[in-house]
Amino acid sequence: MSLEVEGADEAQTEAVTKNLVFMAAERLFALHGFQNVSVRDITAEAGVNLASVNYHFGSKDALLFEIFRRRTTELNRERARLLHEANDRHGGKPPVREILAALFIPPLRWMAPENDRRISLQFLIRARSEGTEEIRTILRTDVTHLRRFSDALTAARPDLPDVEVYWRLHFVLGMLHNNRFSEFDRMNALAEGRMGEGDTAALLERMLDFAEAGFIR
Amino acid sequence: MSLEVEGADEAQTEAVTKNLVFMAAERLFALHGFQNVSVRDITAEAGVNLASVNYHFGSKDALLFEIFRRRTTELNRERARLLHEANDRHGGKPPVREILAALFIPPLRWMAPENDRRISLQFLIRARSEGTEEIRTILRTDVTHLRRFSDALTAARPDLPDVEVYWRLHFVLGMLHNNRFSEFDRMNALAEGRMGEGDTAALLERMLDFAEAGFIR
DNA sequence: GTCAGTTTCATACGGCCGTAAGACTGCCCT
DNA sequence: AGGGCAGTCTTACGGCCGTATGAAACTGAC
Incomplete structure (x- = not known):
């Protein structure tokens, strides 16, 4: 349940231009939204030709x-x-908190201030x-990824009806997806800046405390 | 803590066209997003002239x-x-669950399937x-509305540090804002349709149970 | 050195966009 | 009767959009 960064390399040296476009587009989409960013914006930011997007990707x-x-x-x-690691640690039946940690840690790692994956999140x-x-x-269709987690949660709480697990997972994901800049800024304004965004390890524990309480209840 | 609908009238007979535009725009914006809906779409849906938007509202x-x-x-x-009513009932110091109910009930009322305010939410x-x-x-700026709730919550949990209250309120709002069609549909697909969207009273209790547990802990 | 293949470049096209301009309509007030 | 006016209509303008085209530049193999 640690937040230490692990080796995330990816060679990806193929087609410099394609990568420049990819990175610039991701950044601009993340900051301003899909509809608010034009192909011209992207290619300008990337310092490449306008036609690159359609050549390398087909379309916007x-x-x-x-x-x-x-x-x-x-x-x-x-x-x-x-x-999977949590499964190994607990003989295939990890407790709720470990399951939720597996769900929370990757996005929280990405969100760490110094991490360049922040924009990806x-x-x-x-x-x-x-x-x-x-x-x-x-x-809407591909929920195979989520199924691993709902299955693990129902296994951890066999007394709880399935439907109840789904609802609580729904709530937990809501907590998680609300961690965008603007929403945090709003709450931090209310807290007069005392929320201290930087400490993702503390945030993880806070989120786990909250979510686990709702799940265990 | 009931979900019964209360008198929501509003005369609003002024300028039929203006209202037609207002309603059509709200509906289309809600369904497809701001950038994906053109002024022409709006006026067509409303059955009014193209210039109506700029005449009655100034701009899109x-x-x-x-x-x-x-x-x-x-x-x-x-x-x-x-x-305010919760305050009256509890001599100015309502418990956490009542405060959260005041936060949850209005949007949940709007969200009820037969309610025409569904689209407004x-x-x-x-x-x-x-x-x-x-x-x-x-x-980001105007948080006076939220302050009433954070104040009430800190009063209900004086042992909790302020910052902790803000974080948990942040989580709770995340739960709430995640209640859009698409996110629900996703989870309902995972649950193979067994989540039964219609029952907002049950949903309220479920959300209160979850949020209160995280807050009381 | 030539040629095939890949990538970059400048440019243009058709289309939809938000907004403005001006003519027209109906209604009330005097 | 007539003037004013709020509202509606048609039409068009300039602008940005995503995409297509074809030429130019580059690359490596022989």
């Missing part, structure tokens, strides 16, 4: 989708690995609500 | 803002009234993340 929609796909895969893989959160119809369809 | 941005302002005011007023949730810079600034 396809670019968005590829970023979404890659980041989602990465996030899901990290989560699955942590859940903002992108994912945004794409979830503002994405293309294609993205929304996938989100 | 101003239209969005006016819808946001009105719905926010209505929601905040309902919440404030419920909190979807609009508000969307505007919160996709709105204009002006809307985001207001959300």
